[in-house]
Amino acid sequence: MNAPHPNTPPTPTVFDTRHVDPELLTAERVVVVGYGSQGRAHALNLRDAGAHVRVALRPGGPSWAQAEADGWSPVTVAEAVPEATVVMVLAPDMRQRELFEQQLRDHLQAGALLLFAHGFAVHYGEVNPPDSVDVALVAPKGPGGLVRRQYTEGKGVPCLMAVHQDATGRAHARTLAYAHGVGGTRAGVLETSFGEETETDLFGEQAVLCGGVTELVTAGFETLTDAGYAPEVAYFECLHELKLIVDLLHEGGLARMHEFVSETAQYGDLTRGPRVVDQRVRENMKAVLTEIQNGEFARQWLAEDREGRVNYEALMRRDLEHPMETVGAQLRARMSWLQGGERA
Numbered sequence: 001m002n003a004p005h006p007n008t009p010p011t012p013t014v015f016d017t018r019h020v021d022p023e024l025l026t027a028e029r030v031v032v033v034g035y036g037s038q039g040r041a042h043a044l045n046l047r048d049a050g051a052h053v054r055v056a057l058r059p060g061g062p063s064w065a066q067a068e069a070d071g072w073s074p075v076t077v078a079e080a081v082p083e084a085t086v087v088m089v090l091a092p093d094m095r096q097r098e099l100f101e102q103q104l105r106d107h108l109q110a111g112a113l114l115l116f117a118h119g120f121a122v123h124y125g126e127v128n129p130p131d132s133v134d135v136a137l138v139a140p141k142g143p144g145g146l147v148r149r150q151y152t153e154g155k156g157v158p159c160l161m162a163v164h165q166d167a168t169g170r171a172h173a174r175t176l177a178y179a180h181g182v183g184g185t186r187a188g189v190l191e192t193s194f195g196e197e198t199e200t201d202l203f204g205e206q207a208v209l210c211g212g213v214t215e216l217v218t219a220g221f222e223t224l225t226d227a228g229y230a231p232e233v234a235y236f237e238c239l240h241e242l243k244l245i246v247d248l249l250h251e252g253g254l255a256r257m258h259e260f261v262s263e264t265a266q267y268g269d270l271t272r273g274p275r276v277v278d279q280r281v282r283e284n285m286k287a288v289l290t291e292i293q294n295g296e297f298a299r300q301w302l303a304e305d306r307e308g309r310v311n312y313e314a315l316m317r318r319d320l321e322h323p324m325e326t327v328g329a330q331l332r333a334r335m336s337w338l339q340g341g342e343r344a
């Protein structure tokens with residue numbers, strides 16, 4: 001056995017179905033606020049788990065018709081919240097301050113459990129709940145479409161849970177029961193804090209999952225096409241094939257990936273990978289993490305959203321107009337099985 005990796009942190013507590021009292025869930029009156037990616041998945045899974053659920057939305061908002069099509073009778077937030085013992089806030093993070101101030105704070109029952117799927121609003125002080133309620137989070141580690149699909153297949157997306165405020169003395173058990181209702185206990189529910197969930201989630205999407213991967217793919221594509229290789233070949237190599245590798249990593253970590261690629265690929269990975277993602281990349285990651293920890297990222301994004309998202313829209317256009325997108329659309333058109341897949 002090798003010595004443990006020097007960065008090995010303490011193991012967090014993981015809960016599963018054996019730790020849950022399902023009657024705690026069925027005794028609650030749950031209101032899910034918002035019916036987007038997470039809202040739809042939570043509401044449908046909880047309903048299937050036998051919970052008493054209502055969906056609360058803005059009248060005339062875009063999700064109202066979708067909720068009705070799924071068999072809900074949506075109600076307004078102000079109407080639903082006074083009766084609720086659990087309120088799950090699944091509106092966009094940037095809107096939660098206004099939603100809370102205008103429609104939640106003065107309508108929450110004492111002893112209600114106020115839940116979030118991301119710690120952002122509470123951690124950065126956008127939402128300051130009253131002392132009379134339990135405050136916790138249940139954050140599925142996957143997009144809403146997957147949270148729903150896995151549940152219907154008898155599986156579950158792992159979740160993080162954290163208790164920020166325990167007014168009733170039962171916040172932990174109630175939160176775990178909710179995580180069970182969305183399917184999280186099937187895969188495991190890890191206990192964390194609002195700070196750790198928020199900061200690691202933002203870091204993951206910025207440095208690795210969304211920002212990191214897309215920049216790596218784009219840089220690889222540009223390096224090949226700048227050197228005169230065909231864009232179609234570069235697309236297959238740097239973007240299309242990524243799924244194969246990611247699936248192997250997802251199923252069995254580094255070991256499984258190494259098992260399925262050639263020894264030539266293994267040697268190239270081991271000797272060239274650290275040259276591409278080098279010490280400077282780690283320093284950049286550290287700088288990005290610092291802006292998350294000191295609130296700079298949150299302040300910037302909330303201001304961008306408030307001021308009309310001009311910079312965000314321009315950057316998004318630049319991403320979507322990249323030649324890799326054009327060639328990718330042409331190549332994917334030949335693969336009918338990639339079309340019309342369900343939305344994440």
Ligand code: NAD
Nearest residue numbers: 034035036037038039058063090091092117118142143144
């Ligand atoms: P979304 O944008 O897909 O959906 C937001 C929903 O809220 C929509 O139904 C919208 O109509 C509604 N809404 C907007 N403003 C509202 C208001 N003022 N009052 C009531 N409803 C309002 O959002 P999402 O991606 O599901 O994110 C919801 C929460 O889940 C966020 O806290 C997010 O960080 C968290 N989360 C998302 C994911 C994900 O994969 N999308 C994963 C984990 C956690």
Ligand code: MG
Nearest residue numbers: 141201204205
């Ligand atoms: Mg995330």
